[in-house]
Amino acid sequence: MKRIPQDTILRLSSYLMALFNISGEMHEISSYRLAKILGINPNQLRKDLSYFGKFGRRGVGYKVEDLIYSLKKILGLDKIWNVALCGLGNLGRALCSYKGFSEQGFLIKVIFENDPKKIGRKFNNIEVLDYKHIEGKIQKYNIQIAVLAVPVGQAQELAEKIYNSGIRFILNFVPLNINLPSDCLIRNVYMSSELTCLSYFLARR
Amino acid sequence: MKRIPQDTILRLSSYLMALFNISGEMHEISSYRLAKILGINPNQLRKDLSYFGKFGRRGVGYKVEDLIYSLKKILGLDKIWNVALCGLGNLGRALCSYKGFSEQGFLIKVIFENDPKKIGRKFNNIEVLDYKHIEGKIQKYNIQIAVLAVPVGQAQELAEKIYNSGIRFILNFVPLNINLPSDCLIRNVYMSSELTCLSYFLARR
Numbered sequence: 001m002k003r004i005p006q007d008t009i010l011r012l013s014s015y016l017m018a019l020f021n022i023s024g025e026m027h028e029i030s031s032y033r034l035a036k037i038l039g040i041n042p043n044q045l046r047k048d049l050s051y052f053g054k055f056g057r058r059g060v061g062y063k064v065e066d067l068i069y070s071l072k073k074i075l076g077l078d079k080i081w082n083v084a085l086c087g088l089g090n091l092g093r094a095l096c097s098y099k100g101f102s103e104q105g106f107l108i109k110v111i112f113e114n115d116p117k118k119i120g121r122k123f124n125n126i127e128v129l130d131y132k133h134i135e136g137k138i139q140k141y142n143i144q145i146a147v148l149a150v151p152v153g154q155a156q157e158l159a160e161k162i163y164n165s166g167i168r169f170i171l172n173f174v175p176l177n178i179n180l181p182s183d184c185l186i187r188n189v190y191m192s193s194e195l196t197c198l199s200y201f202l203a204r205r
Numbered sequence: 206m207k208r209i210p211q212d213t214i215l216r217l218s219s220y221l222m223a224l225f226n227i228s229g230e231m232h233e234i235s236s237y238r239l240a241k242i243l244g245i246n247p248n249q250l251r252k253d254l255s256y257f258g259k260f261g262r263r264g265v266g267y268k269v270e271d272l273i274y275s276l277k278k279i280l281g282l283d284k285i286w287n288v289a290l291c292g293l294g295n296l297g298r299a300l301c302s303y304k305g306f307s308e309q310g311f312l313i314k315v316i317f318e319n320d321p322k323k324i325g326r327k328f329n330n331i332e333v334l335d336y337k338h339i340e341g342k343i344q345k346y347n348i349q350i351a352v353l354a355v356p357v358g359q360a361q362e363l364a365e366k367i368y369n370s371g372i373r374f375i376l377n378f379v380p381l382n383i384n385l386p387s388d389c390l391i392r393n394v395y396m397s398s399e400l401t402c403l404s405y406f407l408a409r410r
Binding site for chain 2: 006009010012013014016017018021037038039074075076077079081090091093094095097098100101104105106144145152169170171175176177179185187188189190191192193194195196197198199200201202203204205
């Protein structure tokens with residue numbers, strides 16, 4: 001299979017999201033209609049799906065449940081992934097309580113912190129451990145993904161620790177470009193950047 | 206000025222973020238070095254900036270403080286924007302406590318909810334009001350941006366209410382493609398999509 005662009009993967013995820021949202025009401029949907037709900041071009045939708053095989057029938061469209069099943073499988077959402085959350089500040093606590101993650105099979109198994117007041121306690125029934133013990137615990141809990149929600153000043157050093165413990169998949173919420181070897185996949189969620197995009201256009205009204 | 210792509214604006218925001226992060230240590234930086242910190246091509250950086258004028262000096266680079274000042278002005282971050290937060294669940298509470306927003310001039314002035322237990326109270330000293338009163342309060346607080354952090358089932362209807370009250374800039378955290386007329390700019394933060402991108406590649410290791 002050829003290498004699929006990350007933007008295609010992100011779009012597949014939005015297709016799945018839209019299908020979830022309509023699955024209570026509809027059993028079949030045309031690519032035209034689904035694309036319209038998503039606000040994209042139907043050709044884009046068909047092209048993205050075509051990387052992964054044949055879906056739907058000409059003139060009929062996609063069976064919603066079938067396409068959900070296929071997309072979940074393609075996106076690795078038919079499996080359980082173990083997640084380590086780093087940082088239990090406001091954002092970390094929110095992420096920990098966010099049901100959207102666990103519903104999709106991303107389970108936070110352990111939390112790392114460097115605040116002595118938080119270490120050794122539990123949050124949402126999940127152990128809060130010292131950064132110092134990352135290496136051993138990543139193994140113990142069979143962690144595949146680390147989520148970074150620490151202060152900017154701690155992020156790079158911590159990311160290196162995580163990398164050295166064997167993790168190659170990071171979801172980063174810290175407003176910082178983390179530098180790690182290229183065999184580590186980092187996806188960034190920069191919430192302020194999106195707000196900034198709004199303010200740019202607001203300032204030009 | 207020609208129409209600038211939204212991706213350029215998002216990158217400008219990441220340049221500003223990187224400059225903030227180094228401003229304590231460096232006074233000048235070359236486009237090459239800055240691009241390296243950002244993990245992008247220096248030509249991309251220079252091209253993005255060139256939309257907005259001439260910055261830096263050949264062979265010397267950019268003055269960090271000057272470029273921060275210019276980027277803040279370009280991005281509308283030299284102003285204060287009034288924000289209405291819709292939804293005070295886990296995510297809404299985290300957003301409300303997230304200092305990154307207020308530090309950049311995005312001030313949450315009012316919160317909307319439909320939970321009678323939350324309405325009429327205050328959170329972080331901000332009034333929590335009923336969805337019913339959106340129209341009048343958007344005017345009263347001179348709101349420019351609405352942040353959506355409500356359950357999926359409430360999002361579209363609420364977005365239409367917000368639109369009808371005059372808001373044209375929305376930051377959406379709800380995993381749903383919101384449909385509004387095209388004169389409304391919606392930026393989406395789909396946190397699960399980024400995790401899904403990781404799981405796609407994890408499943409193919």
